Amino acid sequence: MSQLDELYREVILDHYRNPRKRGSLKGPHVHAEGNNPSCGDEFALDVAVEDGLIIDAAMQGQGCSISQASGSMMMDAIVGKSIDEARDLTHKFKVMMTIVDGDSPVDPERPGAVLGDLEALQGVRRFPVRIKCADLAWTTLSEALDRATDGDR
């Protein structure tokens, strides 16, 4: 597989073209926005939290296949998880993308076991300028979660 085919895997293009949970939430939720001014990617999301659990989420914005697919996969991954689990996932994702240091969360023996579809984004690491595309959704999520737990602190 060429580096490009590695980057633009089937599953990524599918999430890009059919993003999960696009739209906005009606009920109580927190909202956060992020953008990459240099490339024009914009990302925003609503997160509904109840008793420390992410009960629903929705994403808005526009951007390249990587930023959109990363956001869409993230939506799939976080709904139903606790805030702590979502934060842990964010950390694992950023380690996988070499954005933060740490031991790789990806088990080569059992592909997809830890991060599911998200592991398809590994190909991005070969394209350093695109890493920030993959990261945008997660940085925005962190802000939303901080906001959701602001009252707790």
Place this chain on the structure above:
Amino acid sequence: MSQLDELYREVILDHYRNPRKRGSLKGPHVHAEGNNPSCGDEFALDVAVEDGLIIDAAMQGQGCSISQASGSMMMDAIVGKSIDEARDLTHKFKVMMTIVDGDSPVDPERPGAVLGDLEALQGVRRFPVRIKCADLAWTTLSEALDRATDGDR
């Protein structure tokens, strides 16, 4: 004679150390100031004009040997001359210094015949950065003469 000895002739050092007509005029006169910000030279002069004739002049300011000597020699040269003659002298001086284009006013057969002591400043031409030192007094004079004849126009 070395280029330096050529530049710093006896007569120039004499005018530098014993400038003619230093001070200010008491009676009616016009005043003009000039400076070279890059080297700090400052020059100012008073000119008393009566019936188109320069009847007296005085200089102030401070600067290098070239600017002071040029000013001092100029004082000697202009007092007693008509405004038109002083303007003509200014032009001739600037031609000699290659500041403006024209045929050399200096007659090699009869040194000093046209510009008198001022011809000693010819050595400055070999030191292009110093030409503006020699020029300062004359530019200031031009301004003073313009001012003196302002009513006439």
Place this chain on the structure above:
Amino acid sequence: MSDLRSLRADFPILSREVNGHKLVYLDSAATTQKPVSVLDAMDRYYRNSNANVHRGAHTLSNEATEMYEGARVKVASFIGAQAAQTVFTRGTTTAINHIAYGWGLDHLGEGDRILVTIAEHHANLVPWQIIARHTGAELVYLELTDDYTVDTSDLEAVLDERVKVVAFSGMSNVTGALGPIDVLGKAARSVGALIVLDAAQLVPHSPVDVTEVDVDFMAFSAHKMLGPTGIGALWGKAERLEEMEPTEGGGEMINMVERQTSTWAPVPHKFEAGTPPIAEAVGFAAAVDYLTAVGMENIALHEQELTTYALERLSEIPDLKVYGPKDVTHRGGTVSFELADIHPHDIATILDQDGIAVRAGHHCARPLMKYLDVPATARASFYLYNVPEEVDLLVDSLMNARRIFGIA
């Protein structure tokens, strides 16, 4: 096709490989590559004559001053101007900020209007927004025709005595459309407004003579015309420069400094506080020498031919849409496009794998992106060193992008 092909040998970077392919550099609207003569001029300056300017009585300082002021004369005469009205700045952005702060702050007030176009680069928008905020003025926008040129048909509607500045670019860095210099110029004059021409994309690509275009200020950057980074120029009419306040204080721009107040040096030095970009001026002069030797007419012709070819070839690609004039006499060699549902950023990545450098993004023109209702565009931009084969490679690579994105 006019052949400047042999010039490619003057640009060392063009023989470099990128991802295993020979570099195809189609990003000259962002910055241009440099010929050896420009690099050598700067190197020679540093190795032989490097000194600070204007301040010294020693030989090196004199040489440096003559080279710096000589560069000013060359850059000025390249645009038909006088050196005394040509100010060296850090680039176009700084030049326009000079105008906005130095002229605008004192001459604009509550209710005044600054007429711009929706196609402006942020460099010709944000400074005006800042001055508008300080003075109570507002920005008024002209929009675009169907062919992406500035729509001046409803100029009447926005043109009145409240318009104090008309600021627009000579060529859009997104659509490639040429600015309506004559129409906007006349309109501005009819209400006594100041005319500011952002010539960052104009001066590099065609002959420009300030005695022939009726503008008050013009700004451009060396790095977009074969010169180095770190320098550009602001040209202004003598009266305008006189009435403009300096926007930086410091050495070299003063006449006399007292404890509480100072007076300023004459134009252009009034606007050049501190040690200027000396080596950069030397490189800038070498760049205009190079351009002059090639001939701006030849460069303009070459780019027109190349653009004609590119528009033709791009039209063969299904689902490809060009955002810019179809008529090559209304445009320069900067071509923005979108391809099916492939995001421009993805296009750039795919092309880069073939060694082709194009830009993707909002090109510092976000209001235009919003107006065009696109998140971003991909942009290929040509200069004198580009050749038709590079257009062919671009087309091949775009076809490959379709394949990768599974578009039949």
Place this chain on the structure above:
Amino acid sequence: MSDLRSLRADFPILSREVNGHKLVYLDSAATTQKPVSVLDAMDRYYRNSNANVHRGAHTLSNEATEMYEGARVKVASFIGAQAAQTVFTRGTTTAINHIAYGWGLDHLGEGDRILVTIAEHHANLVPWQIIARHTGAELVYLELTDDYTVDTSDLEAVLDERVKVVAFSGMSNVTGALGPIDVLGKAARSVGALIVLDAAQLVPHSPVDVTEVDVDFMAFSAHKMLGPTGIGALWGKAERLEEMEPTEGGGEMINMVERQTSTWAPVPHKFEAGTPPIAEAVGFAAAVDYLTAVGMENIALHEQELTTYALERLSEIPDLKVYGPKDVTHRGGTVSFELADIHPHDIATILDQDGIAVRAGHHCARPLMKYLDVPATARASFYLYNVPEEVDLLVDSLMNARRIFGIA
């Protein structure tokens, strides 16, 4: 004597001849010469990686961005700072103007005071004068002791809550005197004033660590520390940079641009509108690499030894007066002097005939000249590449000046 002599081979210009003599370059306070490594770094950048930064998804643009941002990290760590608080500017002058306009305009008002010293360079005076005029603040001056250091003995008299800014240089470019960073810093803190350090002559000549000196802002220029023209740096405390307004609008410094208003990018990019000096940043980084390899401690020691020798030799010349501290622990290697009644400009001309480059004039410090009651001074300034023999040549040439002026 600490021997950096072998470094001279790295500076091509040092083997050039001036008026038939080998160049003796004693004008490093104006600008320094460049080692081959700095010139090569810029040349390599242009030949291999030249592209605009931050804007692209192609390989060259990515390389250029990494080199530019990598340069920021290097320059920052050279002064013990974080890259995020290190802004690239055109030079010291632009950096201080940023502070004066960006911070001063919003934070100063009628009756406020800006405390400066009489020894400041115009770059650290004129911007404050301009801001004072806009805001109604005024400048208050500290003068000098008999040994030409800043006289802080009557600090009490001028220090009160009205003082909002204390701005001074780390080393005078005229007297060579080191600035009383500790004393003025403490004084400023005691009244809650902002501390601005003009480090144009400090950072090039001795180790400086912003975590060890208590200042809010610090400015310096690459060209005075072996780097290229066209670039310098502004360092500021994070909180101060946050509360500072940008002084230029344009591309790269924005977050979001709407038709009437915009928001700004985070620091440091907020202060870097438009295409930055990219090649210059690369050269700047190479310069700090070079300085780091030699060791700033070694450079400081070398200059101290050379200055000691120079002061000793100069004291042998009759009628020569040094304007600067006698104690070498209070000063750097910049020596201003006058010789009998020979005007400094004449001294410079005479020395230049022997290939010796010194500066003559007011050194962009006219208030100091007036205070010292001199029309100008001659100034010899040393750097790491100077050697004692050059001091000897200076002394010989000064003796010749006496002869030419007929002084016994």
